[in-house]
Amino acid sequence: MKEVVIISGKGGTGKTSFAASFAYLEKENAVIADCDVDAANMHLLLEADFRYQEDFYSGEIAVIDEENCINCGECKEVCRFDAIHVIDDQHRVDPISCEGCWYCSRVCPVEAIDMKTQKVGDFYLSMTKAQSEMVHAKLGFAAENSGKLVAKVKNEAKKLTLANKKEFLIVDGSPGVGCPVISSLSGADLALLVTEATVSGLHDLKRVYKLVKSFNIEAACIINKYDLNIDVTKEIEAFLEEEDITLITKIAYDETFAKALSQAKTIIEYGDSSLKTEIEKSWQYIKNILRS
């Protein structure tokens, strides 16, 4: 089993379009993991069927038992997150502001505060229209701990890939450089960095590569929209050469990305085009690296 994680330091580079196209090309020979749990949308492009759902619990919040509460106000006084308010003469916890620190429950003189595990998202297993199995999730509104949910998606996807003897695990990584992207990168054989020819694209590429390097993971890169700024493209190429990162391809700005997305199709399905050919060649190149 070989694992490729497709990441980009910033949004809008086409990361998910590439990941979904590779998944569509590889069909049942790959398992797909969508680790972009804060803004999951790969299920739309691959028509996931949501055949299994599980609640995902993480962290705790304080819950006041109103029957026992004597409204002394001690909990409100100690809460450093301003999560306790008096509403209709009753002390109540705002679940979005509560950080689960336990302080209020320790000072309550009548033990009227319980700490309860909270549901922060949904975890799914699906079959896609390309007949590949897909592991994905959705983080709840204002929920944190997406790193833990990403870790669950990754672990389950790995288990599935190994159990079903699939050759590839294709991971749509989390954006940015925080905890979720660290979870999505762990244990990968190759990090495919998708960037674009803009100043912020180059800046974010450098940031995310620093992370990849610290994990000692081999890296390759696709420069999307390279014709937006040829000078920046040259700077990106110089950076890749300096860091010994394989340049898979450079792709010119192409409206096909947006058109295919608007029809919930991968670029491969959208019709014959030079972009489709380029993506097919890129996936072959990536597979050769993974197999070497």
Ligand code: SF4
């Ligand atoms: S400390 Fe306990 S009794 Fe006092 S207001 Fe808070 S929950 Fe109610």
Ligand code: SF4
């Ligand atoms: S658990 Fe901590 S953050 Fe939550 S209400 Fe109690 S004191 Fe505030």
